[in-house]
Amino acid sequence: MAETSSTEWADLVVDATYARVQLTGHWDTLALSRLERRLREMVWPAARELELDASGIDRLDTGGALLLLQLTRQLEQAGLRWHFNGLQPSHQALLELVRRRIPGQPLEPPARPFGRIATLGRASSLYLLQFFGLLAFAGELMSRLGVSLMHPRRIRWRELFDEIYSGGVTALPILGLLSLLIGVVVAYQGGVQLDRYGANIYIVDLIALTTVRELAPLMTAIIVAGRTGSAYAAQIGTMKVTEEISALRTIGIDPMELLVIPKLLALMLSLPLLTLMADVMSILGGMLMSDLTIGVTPDVFIDRLPHVFAFERSFLLGVGKAPVFAVIIALIGCFQGFQVQGGADAVGRHTTISVVLSIFLVIVADALFSIYFSWLGI
Amino acid sequence: MTREPVIRVQGLRTRIGVTLIHDGVDLEIQRNQVVAVMGGSGAGKTMLLQEIAMLYRPTAGSIRLFGTELEEIDPQRAGGLRRRMGVMFQQGALLSSLTVLDNVALPLREHTRLSDEMIRELAGLKIALVGLPPATAFKYPRELSGGMLKRAAMARALALDPELLLLDEPTAGLDPVNATAIDELVLSLKQELGLTVFMVTHDMDSLWRVTDRVAFLGDRKVLACDRMEALSGNPHPLIESYFQGRRGRRGRESMWAKN
Ligand SMILES: Nc1ncnc2c1ncn2[C@@H]1O[C@H](COP(=O)(O)OP(=O)(O)OP(=O)(O)O)[C@@H](O)[C@H]1O
Ligand SMILES: [Mg+2]
Numbered sequence: 189m190a191e192t193s194s195t196e197w198a199d200l201v202v203d204a205t206y207a208r209v210q211l212t213g214h215w216d217t218l219a220l221s222r223l224e225r226r227l228r229e230m231v232w233p234a235a236r237e238l239e240l241d242a243s244g245i246d247r248l249d250t251g252g253a254l255l256l257l258q259l260t261r262q263l264e265q266a267g268l269r270w271h272f273n274g275l276q277p278s279h280q281a282l283l284e285l286v287r288r289r290i291p292g293q294p295l296e297p298p299a300r301p302f303g304r305i306a307t308l309g310r311a312s313s314l315y316l317l318q319f320f321g322l323l324a325f326a327g328e329l330m331s332r333l334g335v336s337l338m339h340p341r342r343i344r345w346r347e348l349f350d351e352i353y354s355g356g357v358t359a360l361p362i363l364g365l366l367s368l369l370i371g372v373v374v375a376y377q378g379g380v381q382l383d384r385y386g387a388n389i390y391i392v393d394l395i396a397l398t399t400v401r402e403l404a405p406l407m408t409a410i411i412v413a414g415r416t417g418s419a420y421a422a423q424i425g426t427m428k429v430t431e432e433i434s435a436l437r438t439i440g441i442d443p444m445e446l447l448v449i450p451k452l453l454a455l456m457l458s459l460p461l462l463t464l465m466a467d468v469m470s471i472l473g474g475m476l477m478s479d480l481t482i483g484v485t486p487d488v489f490i491d492r493l494p495h496v497f498a499f500e501r502s503f504l505l506g507v508g509k510a511p512v513f514a515v516i517i518a519l520i521g522c523f524q525g526f527q528v529q530g531g532a533d534a535v536g537r538h539t540t541i542s543v544v545l546s547i548f549l550v551i552v553a554d555a556l557f558s559i560y561f562s563w564l565g566i
Numbered sequence: 567m568t569r570e571p572v573i574r575v576q577g578l579r580t581r582i583g584v585t586l587i588h589d590g591v592d593l594e595i596q597r598n599q600v601v602a603v604m605g606g607s608g609a610g611k612t613m614l615l616q617e618i619a620m621l622y623r624p625t626a627g628s629i630r631l632f633g634t635e636l637e638e639i640d641p642q643r644a645g646g647l648r649r650r651m652g653v654m655f656q657q658g659a660l661l662s663s664l665t666v667l668d669n670v671a672l673p674l675r676e677h678t679r680l681s682d683e684m685i686r687e688l689a690g691l692k693i694a695l696v697g698l699p700p701a702t703a704f705k706y707p708r709e710l711s712g713g714m715l716k717r718a719a720m721a722r723a724l725a726l727d728p729e730l731l732l733l734d735e736p737t738a739g740l741d742p743v744n745a746t747a748i749d750e751l752v753l754s755l756k757q758e759l760g761l762t763v764f765m766v767t768h769d770m771d772s773l774w775r776v777t778d779r780v781a782f783l784g785d786r787k788v789l790a791c792d793r794m795e796a797l798s799g800n801p802h803p804l805i806e807s808y809f810q811g812r813r814g815r816r817g818r819e820s821m822w823a824k825n
Contacts, residue, residue, distance in 0.1 A: 217688070217727045218649065221679040228681075249727035249759055250695070251688055258684075282758040289694040295667065295686060297704045429662075530708040531662020 198223045198245075198252060200259075207235035212244035215252025224255060232266050243274030253279075253286040318527070325523045329448060336449050347450035355416040355451070356458025360465065363411055367466040370403055371395060371473025379482040388482045392492040395474035401502040404466035406554055409513035412459060413546040417521035420451055421542035424525025425535040433526075448522045455514040463510040467503065501566060509557055513550050520546040570633040571596050572730055572762045573618060578627035580613060587613050589786040591627070600756055600763040600776050601791075605783035606808070611766040612656055614783070615732050618764065619653045620644055631730075649677055651730040652723035656738075656766075658715040660707040666693065666718045667703040673725040692721040697747045713740045720748065724755075731755070733765035737772050745769065749776050782808070 196213040198220050203210065213219065232238070240260075248256075263270045275283070302310060336343050378394040424447060427433050436443050471493075478484040493499065524542035528534045571594045578591040587610040595601045603611050616622040618629060620636060629636045631647050639647070660669045670689040674680060680688070693703050696717040707715060720736060736752070737745040749772050755761045756776075767773060773780055774794055781791040784804040790797055798809045 217674070217725075218678060220684075221681075224680055224684055250691060250724075251727055254688055254691055255684070258687075278758060278760075285754060285758055286691060289691060290687075291690050291694050291700045295690045295700055295703050298701075530706065533663035 196246070198255070200226075202233060204233035204235075206239070207233060207237065208239045208241055210241045210244055211256075212246075214246050215248045215255065217249055217251030220251055220255055227255075227259060227262065230262070232263065232268055235268065237269040237271065238263060240270055240272050241274055242272050242276075242279065245276075245279060248276075248279045248282055250282065250286055253283045254290070256283060257287060257290065321527070322519075322523050325526070326519055328444065329452065329519065329522075332442075332444050332449060333452065336445070336453075342445065343453070344446055344450050347446065348454055351450050351454030352458050354419075355412065355454055356462060359412060359415055359458075359462060362415075363408060363462055363466055364469045366407060366411065367399075367404060367469035368473035370407060371399060371470035371475075372477045374398055374403070374470070375474040375477035376481060379478060383482045388478075388484050389488070389492060391474070391478045391482060391484055392489055393496045395471060395478075396493060396496045396499055397502055399470040399474065400467050400499070401506045402554070402558075404470055405463045405506045405509045405513065406550070408459065408463045408466045408510065409517065409550045409554075410547055412455070412462065412514075413517045413521075413550060414543055416455065417517040417546045418539050418543045420518065420521030421524040421528075421539045422535055423447075424522055425528035425538050428526065428528045429531055429535060448518070451522060452515065452518040455518045456511045459514040459517075460507050460510040463507050467506065498566075505557075505561060505566070509554065512553060512557075516549045516553060517546045520549065569597060571630075572632060573764060574628075574630040575614075575618070576628045576630075578614070578617070578629065579625045580610065580617065580622075581625045586786060588624070588627075591783070591787050593781055593788055593791060595762060595764055597762055598756060598760045599778040600752060600765070602773055602777040602780045603764070603766050603783055604768060604773065604780055604808070606804075609783045610786070611783055612734055615653075615734055615764065615766055619651070619732055620648065649726060650728055651732060652726065652728035653732045654716075654719045654723040654734060654736060656734040658707070658719040660715065660718055660722065662707050665704050665706055666698070666710070666721075669707070669718065670721045670725050673722065677726060689721075689725065692724050693718070695724065695751060696721045697744060697751070713744055716740060717744070717748070720751075727759065729760075729762060731761055731763045731765075733763065733767075735766055735768065737767060737769045742771075745771065748772075752776050 196219065198211075198213045198215045200212065200223065201210040202208075213223075245252075260270060272280075300307075374395055375391060379388070379391050382388055382391055382394070424433070424443075427447075433443050436446060475486050475489045478489060479486055521542045524538040524545070528538050573593065573595040575591055575593040578588050579586070580588040591614065593601075593603075593614075603614065605611055613622065617624050618631065620631075620639075632650065634643060634647060636644075660666070661672070664672065667686065667689050670692050671685050674685045674688060678685070690700065690703060694700070698714060698717050698721065702710065702714060702718070707718070710718060716736065716739060720733070723731060723733070731752075733752075737748050740748065752763055752765075752772075753776050756763060763776075765772075777794060779791055780794050780797050782789045782797060782800070782802075782805050784802075789802050789805060790800050792800070797805065800806070
């Protein structure tokens with residue numbers, strides 16, 4: 189809110205005895221609001237015809253002209269006749285211009301084509317369609333992936349390596365740090381409990397199994413979904429808005445092949461490797477913390493590590509989940525990108541959906557894995 | 567009486583990275599004049615407009631707007647200047663989350679305390695002024711054609727009835743009827759409202775019809791700033807080659823045909 193303060197406000201003075209209304213001040217868009225408010229509760233003098241003395245109008249723009257027209261309309265509604273006096277020729281011309289162009293009736297938003305229940309139904313069917321769309325997208329992606337893998341020459345190696353770099357390599361520092369901290373937290377929380385029972389050495393089992401089997405793969409997938417999945421959605425979505433996707437199609441380049449397959453392959457390759465690094469860093473963090481809090485020294489820790497029950501199997505199961513998470517993240521990110529329609533706000537909306545949905549599905553998948561593994565007894 | 571020009575650019579130099587875009591641009595625009603800037607693609611016309619609109623800081627040189635030097639301006643004064651000018655971008659730059667009506671109403675809602683009905687009526691008037699049918703008011707930018715976007719962007723630039731209008735290629739992409747309508751609008755705004763207009767354009771018809779003076783940007787500076795009749799006869803090789811093509815001549819011939 190910043191209206192003019194230095195300039196004069198548009199105003200009017202009613203002179204009832206002479207049936208005259210004096211208009212004064214700057215009739216500029218920025219100086220109208222006071223008069224507009226005043227006009228709404230204006231009581232006009234009882235006269236057959238009012239003289240509108242416009243000689244005091246210093247400036248007039250289209251906003252002012254509109255208000256002037258509204259004023260005359262109001263007079264007519266009150267059953268009064270009116271005429272201008274002293275209106276400058278240029279103001280007269282402007283008033284004419286506005287009068288000619290003003291839309292006949294007030295603009296009304298088009299009636300909503302659907303009632304409440306219909307809107308609800310439409311929204312649900314849209315969700316359903318989206319779901320089918322996702323399935324179709326997944327199917328198409330998998331068949332293209334098959335083609336690409338059978339004809340490695342059609343893989344866009346450059347894009348693939350770019351994606352591995354931006355989605356994998358650049359994630360190393362943040363992921364390393366967070367995994368270290370996770371290891372520290374688990375060691376601290378678990379160590380306190382184990383120390384009470386004098387079972388200090390089992391801290392190694394606790395850390396190795398929880399992090400390697402569950403925490404590291406899950407954390408890695410969640411961080412990558414937030415970092416890289418969102419970037420996929422935003423990139424493809426923006427390209428959709430600026431019609432780059434359509435341009436690619438007309439050039440004869442399949443957007444799926446150029447944009448999606450490299451992302452999918454890159455993530456399927458880098459997520460297991462990132463998980464591996466998360467394993468190492470969280471065990472390292474746990475080892476440091478065990479040494480500090482419950483006196484399990486690093487050499488004891490490392491000695492114990494190979495003897496942890498089913499350590500290798502847990503490790504393989506943990507890393508094995510990563511490619512599945514990678515498919516979920518790449519699929520959701522790219523699909524949401526392609527769903528974008530319209531402008532910048534749609535890009536933001538679909539990027540958000542992609543992150544929420546892929547994290548949700550990663551956790552669901554992880555739970556399904558747990559159930560399945562326990563059913564298999566591994 | 568010599569009045570302070572609305573825009574005065576002196577010794578402007580712009581460098582982006584290593585490329586020098588402007589090197590010694592001088593330009594003056596007097597009140598109530600329509601001045602166009604022409605020149606080849608990439609000559610730095612849009613950049614010059616952005617610098618005048620306080621969106622981009624020049625590397626060196628001075629720009630004065632309404633007599634205020636932009637170099638040392640404080641945010642409050644800058645806000646005051648911004649309210650006195652309307653800018654229309656080459657790509658329209660309408661907010662995609664708002665309808666056309668709300669896009670046009672946005673500056674009004676931000677800067678005035680007018681009632682909602684008044685704002686809607688005023689925005690509707692601006693939409694009518696640029697020649698858009700009333701039904702477009704409730705459409706979103708993505709539902710408009712390229713030419714309609716241009717006009718909607720023009721309506722938003724006009725929202726506050728600015729004293730100075732900066733237009734980046736207002737008629738590019740419009741059909742001849744609508745391009746002429748925009749030309750007429752610029753002319754009537756100039757006459758009725760005393761507007762000052764700075765516009766970038768390649769449109770020969772606009773250049774001949776609406777401009778008071780035309781500045782030719784080339785070789786990183788203003789090669790000439792003159793009336794169109796004089797400019798089209800300018801012997802400078804860049805200007806000459808610009809006007810020699812068939813398209814360059816067309817506007818002049820149609821001008822002659824009219825007289
Ligand atoms: N952000 C940027 N970074 C680097 N160079 C830029 C940038 N913006 C513009 N340029 C360069 O500045 C020069 C002038 O650009 P500008 O957009 O002003 O051209 P123009 O005269 O408006 O051209 P057109 O008629 O095609 O719109 C161009 O050579 C362009 O490459
Ligand atoms: Mg440009």
